[in-house]
Amino acid sequence: MLLHIIARGKIARSPEAELVDRYARRLTWPFRHTELPDVGGRVPPPAQTPSRDVLLDERAKPLSSEDFAALLGRWRDEGVREARFLIGAADGHGDTARGGADLLLGFGAMTWPHLMVRAMLAEQLWRGTSILAGHPYHRAG
Secondary structure (H helix, E strand, O other): OEEEEEEEOOOOOOHHHHHHHHHHHHOOOOEEEEEEOOOOOOOOOOOOOOEEEEEEOOOOOEOOHHHHHHHHHHHHHOOOOEEEEEEOEOOEOOHHHHHHOOEEEEOOOOOOOHHHHHHHHHHHHHHHHHHHOOOOOOOOO
């Protein structure tokens, strides 16, 4: 299953970009990172179908790493070909986008910088796939 981060804004050369790259290199699942302008531009259609759209939203209920891994595994086993993780601009996502999402995912009630969210998401994608693979990286407890 393709793991696809679609984010508004440019990450450029930054410590956060280095973190995204670090975790992207560790992933054994296919991975893509697409950047859109802060305003305008269109979210590309899914590269593969069936797909799932996950919107990162500060109002969403957070998942544990184990629950996130289980969700990825379930989607993979159900034949989902692409999981798209959308990070909005400074004002987040509109009600229409939220209503059409398969999942709203949050990293807690705090507001995080968008570049940091990309790095945190990349790490959680690595963590989730490593949990599914039985890799010792994740330590529950």
